[in-house]
Amino acid sequence: MYxxxxxxxxxxxxxxxxxxxxxxxxxxxxxxxxGSLSLEVLHFDDANKIREKQKVxxxxxSNGSLKTQDAEWKTSxxxxxxxxxxxxxxxxxxxxxxxxxxxxxxxINFNFSDWSxxxxxxxxxxxxxxxxxxxxKGGYMPPYTSDMFCNKNVPLTISDNxxxxxxxxEPSKIDLLxxxxxxxAMSFFSPAMHKGFIVLAEPKTKWGINGLSVEENADRSxxxxxxxxxxxxxxxxxxxxFSKSQDKPSNWKAGDEIEMKVxxxxxxxxxxxxxxxxYMDKRKRLLGESPQYYVAPMSAIFHYTTLQVDKxxxxxxSFYDTMYFPENSFTRFQLGWIGGLMNTYxxxxxxxxxxxxxxxxxxDFVVSKMQGKSGFFxxxxxxxxxxxxxxPIPDSIKAIHPEIVSNAMVRKNGDALLWMYKHFLLYKExxxxxxxxPEWKAAAKRLAQAFVNTFEREGELGQYxxxxxxxxxxxxxxxxxxxxxxxxxxxxxxxxxxxxxxAEAIADSYYNRFTKTLxxxxxxxxxxxxxxxxxxxxxxxxxxxxxxxATGKKHWLELAKAETALGSTWxxxxxxxxxxxxxxxxxxxxxxxxxxxxxxxxxxxxxxxxASGDYLFxxxxxxxxxxxxxxxxDIINGHTEEVELPNRPTVSAGVTGSERGTKLGCSMExxxxxxxxxxxxxxxxxxxxxxxxxxxxxxxxxELPGIYLQTDRNEMFVFDxxxxxxxxxxxxxxxxxxxxxxxxxxxxxxxxxxxKQAAKPLxxxxxxxxPKVSLPAGKELTVQVNKDGSVKNIQK
Amino acid sequence: MVGGRVWQHxxxxxxxxISIERLLVIPTKEGSEFDTNMLLK
Numbered sequence: 001m002y003x004x005x006x007x008x009x010x011x012x013x014x015x016x017x018x019x020x021x022x023x024x025x026x027x028x029x030x031x032x033x034x035g036s037l038s039l040e041v042l043h044f045d046d047a048n049k050i051r052e053k054q055k056v057x058x059x060x061x062s063n064g065s066l067k068t069q070d071a072e073w074k075t076s077x078x079x080x081x082x083x084x085x086x087x088x089x090x091x092x093x094x095x096x097x098x099x100x101x102x103x104x105x106x107x108i109n110f111n112f113s114d115w116s117x118x119x120x121x122x123x124x125x126x127x128x129x130x131x132x133x134x135x136x137k138g139g140y141m142p143p144y145t146s147d148m149f150c151n152k153n154v155p156l157t158i159s160d161n162x163x164x165x166x167x168x169x170e171p172s173k174i175d176l177l178x179x180x181x182x183x184x185a186m187s188f189f190s191p192a193m194h195k196g197f198i199v200l201a202e203p204k205t206k207w208g209i210n211g212l213s214v215e216e217n218a219d220r221s222x223x224x225x226x227x228x229x230x231x232x233x234x235x236x237x238x239x240x241x242f243s244k245s246q247d248k249p250s251n252w253k254a255g256d257e258i259e260m261k262v263x264x265x266x267x268x269x270x271x272x273x274x275x276x277x278x279y280m281d282k283r284k285r286l287l288g289e290s291p292q293y294y295v296a297p298m299s300a301i302f303h304y305t306t307l308q309v310d311k312x313x314x315x316x317x318s319f320y321d322t323m324y325f326p327e328n329s330f331t332r333f334q335l336g337w338i339g340g341l342m343n344t345y346x347x348x349x350x351x352x353x354x355x356x357x358x359x360x361x362x363x364d365f366v367v368s369k370m371q372g373k374s375g376f377f378x379x380x381x382x383x384x385x386x387x388x389x390x391x392p393i394p395d396s397i398k399a400i401h402p403e404i405v406s407n408a409m410v411r412k413n414g415d416a417l418l419w420m421y422k423h424f425l426l427y428k429e430x431x432x433x434x435x436x437x438p439e440w441k442a443a444a445k446r447l448a449q450a451f452v453n454t455f456e457r458e459g460e461l462g463q464y465x466x467x468x469x470x471x472x473x474x475x476x477x478x479x480x481x482x483x484x485x486x487x488x489x490x491x492x493x494x495x496x497x498x499x500x501x502x503a504e505a506i507a508d509s510y511y512n513r514f515t516k517t518l519x520x521x522x523x524x525x526x527x528x529x530x531x532x533x534x535x536x537x538x539x540x541x542x543x544x545x546x547x548x549x550a551t552g553k554k555h556w557l558e559l560a561k562a563e564t565a566l567g568s569t570w571x572x573x574x575x576x577x578x579x580x581x582x583x584x585x586x587x588x589x590x591x592x593x594x595x596x597x598x599x600x601x602x603x604x605x606x607x608x609x610x611a612s613g614d615y616l617f618x619x620x621x622x623x624x625x626x627x628x629x630x631x632x633x634d635i636i637n638g639h640t641e642e643v644e645l646p647n648r649p650t651v652s653a654g655v656t657g658s659e660r661g662t663k664l665g666c667s668m669e670x671x672x673x674x675x676x677x678x679x680x681x682x683x684x685x686x687x688x689x690x691x692x693x694x695x696x697x698x699x700x701x702x703e704l705p706g707i708y709l710q711t712d713r714n715e716m717f718v719f720d721x722x723x724x725x726x727x728x729x730x731x732x733x734x735x736x737x738x739x740x741x742x743x744x745x746x747x748x749x750x751x752x753x754x755x756k757q758a759a760k761p762l763x764x765x766x767x768x769x770x771p772k773v774s775l776p777a778g779k780e781l782t783v784q785v786n787k788d789g790s791v792k793n794i795q796k
Numbered sequence: 797m798v799g800g801r802v803w804q805h806x807x808x809x810x811x812x813x814i815s816i817e818r819l820l821v822i823p824t825k826e827g828s829e830f831d832t833n834m835l836l837k
Contacts, residue, residue: 140823239823327826338825527825601823609825669824677822692825 022079022090023061029088032266033195034114039064039075039092040107044249048234053107071099071252080261087265087285094229095257103249105211107228108260110199115223120189120272120519121164121214122279124569125182125596125604127174128520128532130214131163140239140600141527144474146394150401152458154476156522158531159240159600164216172216177209177231177247178202179674179682182596182604183283183573186212186225189275189519196275197225200263200286203576205229207250207258229260238676240529240600246679261286272519273562280565280627287574289630290592294721295640295648297746297775302701304645305694306350308665313343313691314358319384323361327691332388333365333381336415337526337535338692339610341366345419346698348426349768360435363423366416367443372406372467375450379412379526390526391464391474407464407473410480411524413447414539415610417486420444421493422764429765441494448490451483452502461506463523463530477523477530478514480506481539485546489764492550500550507543511559515540515566525598525609533598534570537563538608538615545615548622549761560619567616568631570596572604572638576673582683583653584671589683593638594671602676605669606639607696612703618762620717621708629708629717636700636719642667642685643697647743651685659687667693703767705751709734711787712754720748722775726785734785735794740775747772752789 026037039056056064056075064075074095081089094106121130134157136142141159148154162180165172178184178201187198204210211231216223236245263286269275315330316322324347326339334340344359369384370377380388389406398404421444427436450470454461461480462472484503491499514521515537523529524536541563548556572594578585594604607613616632619625644650649661651668666689672682706720711734718724723739740746749770771791775781784792 329826525825527823527827597825686822690824690826 022077023058025079025082025088026077026090026264029086029264029266030110033112033190033193033197035110035112035197035266037077038109038111039094040109041066041073041094041101042105042107042228042232043101044103044105044232048232048245048247048249071101072097085265085267087263087282089261089263089286091259091261093257093259096252096254098254100254101252104252105228105230105232105249106258107226108262110197110225110264112197112223112225113221114193115216115221116190116192117164117216117220118191119223120191120275122187122189122519122569123174123176123181123212123214124185124279124283125534126176126180126599126602127162127214128599129518131158131161131174131532131599132166133158133163134166135160135163136529139241142240142529144391144529146396148474149391149393149397150404150471150473152475154474156476156518156530158522159529160242161240161531161599162237164214169218172220174214175233175235176212176237177233177674178204178212179209179576180237180602180676181212182569182571184210184212184287185283186214187275187279188225189269189272191271194268194270196267196269196278198263198265198279198282199225199227200282201227202261202286203574205258205260208248210260227260227262229258236675237602239602246675271516273516273565276519276562276565276569280568283568283573290575290590290634292721293590293637293641294741296643296645296742296744297722297740297748298636298701298704298706298720299747300645300742300744301640301643301697302346304643304665305697306346306665308689308694309343309347309698312689313694317384320365321361322358323365324358325691326695328688331383333370334412334526335366335370335377335379336412336419337379337409337610338690339695341416342419342610343691343695343698345423345426346695346702348423348430349702351430356435360437363437363440367440371443371446372408374465374467374470375446375453376408376413376465376467376470377416377447378406378467379408387467393473401471403469404466404471404473405468406466408467409526410461410463410465410483411535411539412526413451413465414480414483414486417444417447417451418482418489418542420447421486421489424493425489425764426768429768445490445494448487448494448496448499451487452499455502455506460509478510478521478536478540479523480510481521481524481536482542484543488543488546488550503543504547504551507540507547507556507559510540511544511563515559515562519566521566522598525601528598528600531598531600534567534595535597535609537566537570538611538613541567541619542611542615545618549618549763552761557619557622560615561623561625564616564619564628564631571631571634572596572671572673573634578673578683583650583685584683586653587648587650589641589650589671591638591671591673593634593636595635595638602674603669604638604671604673606642606667606671606693607635607700610692610695610699612696612699614699614703617704617708617719621758621762624715626717629719632704633717633719636704637721638671639667639693639697639700640721642671642693645744651689652687653685655687663687663689665689665694667697669693705767705770706748707736707738707750709736709750709752709785710755710758711752711785711789715755720746722746722748735782736785737780737782738773738775739780740777743777745777746775748775750783750785750791752785752791754787
C-alpha cells in the first residue's frame, strides 16, 4: 500500500522529468548522426506549393512556441519510451492557442548537416538509394531509348518515380504520403559515419494521411527528413508519372490540437546489409504487430484456388493440345514470372492422370516452341507461333547488330530453369520420374548451359537476352535473381559441378553489385524499367537458400538474411484503414503482409510474384529467427485476405446481382492503399483473377507447413490460420492442441523434427511427406507428435 | 464557323473517348486484356 502510494505521488514528478528530458533525449539521439529536431508550421498556396515556413522556437527542453501577428501555436515534445538501444518513441503535439490558420500543415523535421549524396536513402517500397538514377519519362513501362540497347555501360535506369536529384542545380525533394510506403518510415545509411537513421511515423492524424518528405539543400550539404500532418504534396506519384495531387492542407481554429507519435532510432551499421537488417528489426516498433485474423486455413485456399485453376487456366487452344495457361489469355503464353510452367507445379502435386496429361502438354509446348538456338527461351509466345520481343529493338540497333533476332527477359528464363527442375524433383518424389521426357531434360540442361556460357563470356547476365544468339540485349539490373537457384538444381540433377560453381559466382557477384553496394535489386518484372523491385530481392533469396541447400555453407545464410531484410522493406507491415465504401473496405480487409512489386507500380499485392516464400521458411528453420517466420506469416495472411471464398466476396465485392460471391478461389493483384491510381481507386478490386496471385496461394498452401515444431526444443511456429499449443506429457511425448476458428474445414500440415534434423537444409519436396491433421471448422483437437515427426490423433 | 463547331464537337468526342479508354486500361502484369474484362462488372 505504502509503495503504491509513493508511486502514485511520484508519477506526476516522473512525467515532468520525462517531459523535460524529451528534447535533450532526442538531441542526444540525433547528434550521433549530426542531426537535430525542428518543428514548423507550413503554409500553402492554392496549388499546394509551400508559401511560407514558420519555425517553432523551443522555450525549454520540451515546450515550444510560435507567435505571429494572427496566431499563437504551442508545441510539446514528450518522450514516451526509450529503448535500451537508444530507440526513442516521441509524442509531438501542435496546438493552435489563438487565431485561425488556413491551408496549413505541421512538420516534424529531422535535419542533418554533414549530408552527402553518397548516403543511402530508403523509404520502404518507394525509394531505394534515393532513387537517384536516370529516368525514363513515359508513364507505365516506358520504352527504352536506343542507347540502352547492347550497351554494357547502360546506367541503372528507372521509370519516372519520386527521387532525389541526380544532377547539380536541380531541386532535390521527395514528397510522399505514408500510404506510398509499405511502412510509414524514412531512413538513411551514412557510409562515412557508419551510422543509420530510421524514423517511423503513424499513418495519419485527424487531418488525414501524414506526409513523408526528404529534401536536400542546393549544395547537398544538408538534408531534412520531415513527417507532416497533414501531408500535402504538390504532385502525386502515379505508375511512372505524376499528376496534381488532391491533398488538402488543414484549416485550424483556436483550440485545435494534433498529436503525432514517431519512433526515432540512430544506430551503428557497418554497411547497407547491416542497415537493412536493423530496419527489418525495427519496422514494426511504433505500430506493433498486427493482430492475427482467422479467415481461412491454407487447405481451403488450395481447394478453392484449384477449382479456379481447373475452370480458368486449363484450355485447349486451336494451336495445341489441352494445356495450362498462366493468365487470362488463351492466345498468349508467358513463361515464368506470372506463372507459365509454374502453375503446373501445384497441379502435379495432385498426382492424377488427367492433370498430368495437361502438365505434360504444357511442358511439350514450352520445350518445342519457345526455346531459341542459344538455349534461352522466349518469354512470350502468341498463338503458339509468334515469338514476341519483350523490348522492341530500334532499327538503328538492328542495323549495328544484325545477329540479334529478338529478346526475352532474363528473369523469365531464370524462373523457367528453376521450375523445370522443381517439376523434375517432384516427379521423382512422386515415383513418376519415368514420365520426365528426355527432351524436357535436354531443354532444361541447354538453358542451364546458356546461363553459364553468357556469364562466362560477359561477366553478367543482363536484363534481356536474345534467345537465338544468346547475346545480352539490355545489360544491367538484377533480373537473374532466380537463375542461380535454377543452376543449383541443374547441377544436382545433372551431376554437373560446373553449374554449381557458376551459380555461386553469379550469386556472389549480384549480391555485391546490387544488394550490398546499391541497397536495391530490380529490373525483374516484365512491366517495369530497371526500377527497384521485390521480385528480384526474393528471387535472389531463393538462390541463396538453394546454394545453402547444395553446399551447406553458412555464407549463403548471411546473404539470405540481408536479402530477407530487403524483402521486408517491400512488405506492408500494418493494417491500412481502407475507405469503408471501397471493395477492400467493404469486407474489412487487412493489408499487413501484402507485397509491393516495384517502385513503378505503386500498389501492394497478395504474395510474392510468384512464389510461396518457402525460402523464408528455410531461413527461419536454419537460424531460428522468428522475425523471418513472422514476415512469412504476414505474407500468407496478406494473401488469404484477398481470396474470394464462400460467403466472402472479395474480387466480386463491388458487384451487385447474382455474380457477387461466385468467383471462388479468385484473387487479384491490387491491394491499393494509396492514390497512385486516383483517390477513387484506393481499396479497389476488379472482378476477375490474376493467375499469379492464385499461384501464390497454391504454392504457399503446398510448400509451407501449417505448423512447424522442433520436438526437442520449445520451438513451434504456426503458419496456418489455426491456433495451436503444445505440451510435453510425463512420458516426454508432445501433445499438440489445435483449434480451427475459421468457417472452413482444415487439413493442417505438420512438420515436426529435431533441432539436429533442422541443421540439415530442407529438400525441395519435403512437403510431400508432412502429415496432415483434419480439423473441422470451429473444432478443437489434440494430437500426439511422435519423435519421428508423425502425428497421431488421440482426442476429438 | 459551322464547320469549326463540328470539328470542336469531334475533338470533344475524341477527348472523351480517349479518357474513357484510359480509364478502362488498368496496368496489371497481364496487360490490358485482363483489365478491360475486369471492368465489365
